[in-house]
Amino acid sequence: MRTQPSLLSLAIDTAVLHLSHFSDLSPLPDHILLDLLGRTLKAGKLNEKVLNLFMATGKDEILSVIQALNIQHVLTPVLPTKFGKMSVVNIKDSDVDIIIGALRSDLTSFMNEWRSIFSRFHLIIVKDPDLNEELKIPEGFNVDVYAKSHMDHVVGSSTSVLFSGYSCRYFGFLISRKKYIVSIDDDCVPAKDEKGFLVDAVDQHIMNLTTPATPFFFNTLYDPYREGADFVRGYPFSLRNGVMCALSCGLWLNLADFDAPTQALKPGQRNSRYVDAVMTVPARAMMPISGINIAFDREVIGPTLLPALRLAGEGKLRWETMEDIWSGMCVKIVCDHLGMGVKSGLPYVWRRDRGNAIESLKKEWEGVKLMEEVVPFFQSVRLPRTAATAEDCVVEIAKAVKQKLGPLDPVFARAAEAMSEWIKLWKALGSGSLPL
Amino acid sequence: MAGSSIKPTPLLKDELDIVIPTIRNLDFLEMWRPFFEQYHLIIVQDGDPSKTIKVPDGFDYELYNRNDINRILGPKASCISFKDSACRCFGYMVSKKKYIYTIDDDCFVAKDPSGKEINALEQHIKNLLSPSTPLFFNTLYDPYREGADFVRGYPFSLREGVPTAVSHGLWLNIPDYDAPTQLVKPLERNTRYVDAVLTIPKGTLFPMCGMNLAFNRELIGPAMYFGLMGDGQPVGRYDDMWAGWCMKVICDHMGWGVKTGLPYIWHSKASNPFVNLKKEYNGIFWQEEIIPFFQSSVLPKECTTVQKCYIELAKQVKEKLGKIDPYFIKLADAMVTWIEAWDELNSSEGKPAKLLNGTA
Numbered sequence: 133m134r135t136q137p138s139l140l141s142l143a144i145d146t147a148v149l150h151l152s153h154f155s156d157l158s159p160l161p162d163h164i165l166l167d168l169l170g171r172t173l174k175a176g177k178l179n180e181k182v183l184n185l186f187m188a189t190g191k192d193e194i195l196s197v198i199q200a201l202n203i204q205h206v207l208t209p210v211l212p213t214k215f216g217k218m219s220v221v222n223i224k225d226s227d228v229d230i231i232i233g234a235l236r237s238d239l240t241s242f243m244n245e246w247r248s249i250f251s252r253f254h255l256i257i258v259k260d261p262d263l264n265e266e267l268k269i270p271e272g273f274n275v276d277v278y279a280k281s282h283m284d285h286v287v288g289s290s291t292s293v294l295f296s297g298y299s300c301r302y303f304g305f306l307i308s309r310k311k312y313i314v315s316i317d318d319d320c321v322p323a324k325d326e327k328g329f330l331v332d333a334v335d336q337h338i339m340n341l342t343t344p345a346t347p348f349f350f351n352t353l354y355d356p357y358r359e360g361a362d363f364v365r366g367y368p369f370s371l372r373n374g375v376m377c378a379l380s381c382g383l384w385l386n387l388a389d390f391d392a393p394t395q396a397l398k399p400g401q402r403n404s405r406y407v408d409a410v411m412t413v414p415a416r417a418m419m420p421i422s423g424i425n426i427a428f429d430r431e432v433i434g435p436t437l438l439p440a441l442r443l444a445g446e447g448k449l450r451w452e453t454m455e456d457i458w459s460g461m462c463v464k465i466v467c468d469h470l471g472m473g474v475k476s477g478l479p480y481v482w483r484r485d486r487g488n489a490i491e492s493l494k495k496e497w498e499g500v501k502l503m504e505e506v507v508p509f510f511q512s513v514r515l516p517r518t519a520a521t522a523e524d525c526v527v528e529i530a531k532a533v534k535q536k537l538g539p540l541d542p543v544f545a546r547a548a549e550a551m552s553e554w555i556k557l558w559k560a561l562g563s564g565s566l567p568l
Numbered sequence: 569m570a571g572s573s574i575k576p577t578p579l580l581k582d583e584l585d586i587v588i589p590t591i592r593n594l595d596f597l598e599m600w601r602p603f604f605e606q607y608h609l610i611i612v613q614d615g616d617p618s619k620t621i622k623v624p625d626g627f628d629y630e631l632y633n634r635n636d637i638n639r640i641l642g643p644k645a646s647c648i649s650f651k652d653s654a655c656r657c658f659g660y661m662v663s664k665k666k667y668i669y670t671i672d673d674d675c676f677v678a679k680d681p682s683g684k685e686i687n688a689l690e691q692h693i694k695n696l697l698s699p700s701t702p703l704f705f706n707t708l709y710d711p712y713r714e715g716a717d718f719v720r721g722y723p724f725s726l727r728e729g730v731p732t733a734v735s736h737g738l739w740l741n742i743p744d745y746d747a748p749t750q751l752v753k754p755l756e757r758n759t760r761y762v763d764a765v766l767t768i769p770k771g772t773l774f775p776m777c778g779m780n781l782a783f784n785r786e787l788i789g790p791a792m793y794f795g796l797m798g799d800g801q802p803v804g805r806y807d808d809m810w811a812g813w814c815m816k817v818i819c820d821h822m823g824w825g826v827k828t829g830l831p832y833i834w835h836s837k838a839s840n841p842f843v844n845l846k847k848e849y850n851g852i853f854w855q856e857e858i859i860p861f862f863q864s865s866v867l868p869k870e871c872t873t874v875q876k877c878y879i880e881l882a883k884q885v886k887e888k889l890g891k892i893d894p895y896f897i898k899l900a901d902a903m904v905t906w907i908e909a910w911d912e913l914n915s916s917e918g919k920p921a922k923l924l925n926g927t928a
Contacts, residue, residue: 350774365746366775366809391720409762417769419705420721457721
């Protein structure tokens with residue numbers, strides 16, 4: 133029979149959960165430190181920051197344990213000072229929400245793969261309202277789970293249809309109150325870079341969002357704010373301050389985000405090319421923004437990521453959706469209008485093989501056809517000067533969608549309605565005290 | 569056979585000229601031999617024409633010095649810069665080939681992360697022979713590369729792409745920084761190999777570096793004038809920049825694409841940042857006006873050829889930039905002279921330029 137855990141033991145367990153809040157462990161007595169280290173390792177919560185915390189105590193026993201286990205730092209070289217180019221913004225872990233749309237019920241393996249990266253943060257898991265099974269989520273995370281019942285309670289059951297399928301994550305975006313959101317599909321796990329190190333996707337996304345973007349002039353050495361890079365000769369100095377980065381779009385190794393026809397034609401093609409770059413997508417350049425691996429500044433463009441375009445035959449595989457592509461086109465237009473940047477490139481995630489492209493193609497090719505109407509529309513959208521906030525911009529785009537695209541296909545008329553509905557929701561529930 | 573390097577398959581060897589400006593020597597060609605030997609070289613010798621520049625044995629080349637330029641162009645030779653690598657554009661003018669690759673004499677063969685030597689020319693040719701996608705950004709970069717494709721959401725009607733006019737390569741080791749950045753970061757080296765080629769979107773300008781550049785001469789040749797730089801001019805080290813901005817505006821107008829990224833070469837020489845600062849000084853201030861000028865430049869529908877576009881641009885330069893400094897009026901005139909010279913040398917009835925031969 134197990135004895136009750138002691139108060140000390142409970143305290144150490146709690147400390148493990150809140151490691152990211154500590155800045156100095158040296159006041160702790162040695163034996164407690166050792167215990168804490170052991171439990172941190174067991175919980176899989178050792179990362180660069182936490183390792184530094186322990187090593188900074190300077191305690192011999194700790195250091196010899198680290199040495200005995202052959203735990204090694206990922207070495208970063210000492211770099212010359214940044215000449216005021218980089219925003220020295222201190223991002224707290226509590227500024228970030230990680231929002232996961234759960235389209236499958238067993239999230240155990242997903243969460244465990246991401247543990248060392250996610251466990252510092254608050255997580256919001258939103259269950260697809262069409263999913264009947266109970267979610268299986270492993271222990272050790274600071275997580276809030278939302279399901280259909282919450283949606284019905286907050287927005288009403290007729291409106292909660294907005295959040296079906298992949299769009300369930302938007303409910304999370306709506307009720308989050310953090311500045312930065314990172315959102316990753318539940319069939320992705322951390323990728324490894326070319327040196328074999330695990331990519332901390334959250335860290336890279338936050339880095340992208342907290343360094344300026346450069347949408348007005350292309351830098352041929354890509355992101356000038358990265359270590360070892362800078363603006364090249366010929367880059368105007370007045371543009372070197374950059375603008376705020378509102379959205380960070382990551383990429384995918386293994387199963388890339390191709391559409392069904394493309395993947396069906398090349399069933400064996402997997403993305404193995406790790407392109408070590410982040411770049412700002414220039415202003416006025418349109419792009420397909422995939423929802424699989426993104427992060428954004430909720431304070432600045434929150435309302436622009438929206439559940440609107442729902443295909444008639446929308447399914448539970450990305451090949452059978454266009455909602456994120458539509459949302460992304462809106463985001464890019466709004467960012468261009470408001471003078472903010474969108475970055476694309478790192479971080480990579482590893483996307484697991486799932487589904488069958490040919491089956492999806494048979495079921496749903498409507499999305500591919502619709503893009504042909506969508507692109508010329510977004511190319512011609514002009515937002516009035518008076519649209520000064522993200523909400524204003526969305527309202528204007530919705531109006532234009534209703535007018536110009538609505539007559540072409542009922543899917544667009546519904547999208548316009550959904551956009552207006554969404555803005556109402558956002559205005560009512562997107563800020564202030566939590567509705568739940 | 570032990571010791572002999574595998575020669576890469578030459579593609580377009582009778583359709584491509586390699587243009588190299590030099591004032592020093594051409595020793596760097598030894599390293600490039602396995603990649604360049606099959607191609608015809610056009611050497612543009614800058615500086616003192618009485619100096620003899622030795623070309624390593626085995627290369628097929630023609631060499632032009634200042635005397636040749638003056639003889640061939642007569643009074644129009646005034647548009648070709650002296651004491652600046654901008655003189656290389658004379659090589660573009662006299663070439664008879666469809667494609668040009670230009671490289672600086674301090675650029676060597678780089679290695680990719682696996683340690684393999686990079687055949688820069690082969691990659692440029694691949695870039696030029698496959699379409700560009702300036703109308704819609706592909707997040708997986710060049711979709712025509714092996715192992716890549718268009719991503720979900722990329723409209724099918726845009727997947728054919730447009731012809732590629734320019735392939736802009738990059739540099740490992742000494743990066744192409746301006747003088748102020750060089751002064752502040754003298755030790756920074758570009759060690760990051762970014763395994764991507766991408767199309768620069770329509771409507772977006774970029775700083776085009778002439779160190780490792782290839783282009784379709786038949787398409788965009790007349791727009792590749794590298795301006796008035798060097799001796800007797802108030803600015804230097806803006807030759808390729810100027811050409812790049814003119815070129816991009818025209819490519820956007822004509823519906824052609826510009827790619828950047830691979831291939832990398834190894835840039836070995838860091839020029840003196842104080843010397844560079846003196847040369848660039850005016851340019852650093854002027855570019856603040858020049859960029860908005862190019863960003864807002866509109867070419868009328870009637871400009872249906874590159875030459876017409878270029879003449880129109882020259883007019884606009886004179887009108888709008890002339891007030892910044894009389895240099896721009898001179899430059900605008902030189903741009904027109906360049907087009908006149910180009911048309912003269914390249915018209916079907918015109919006399920072909922007299923060649924000074926070096927034979928293999």
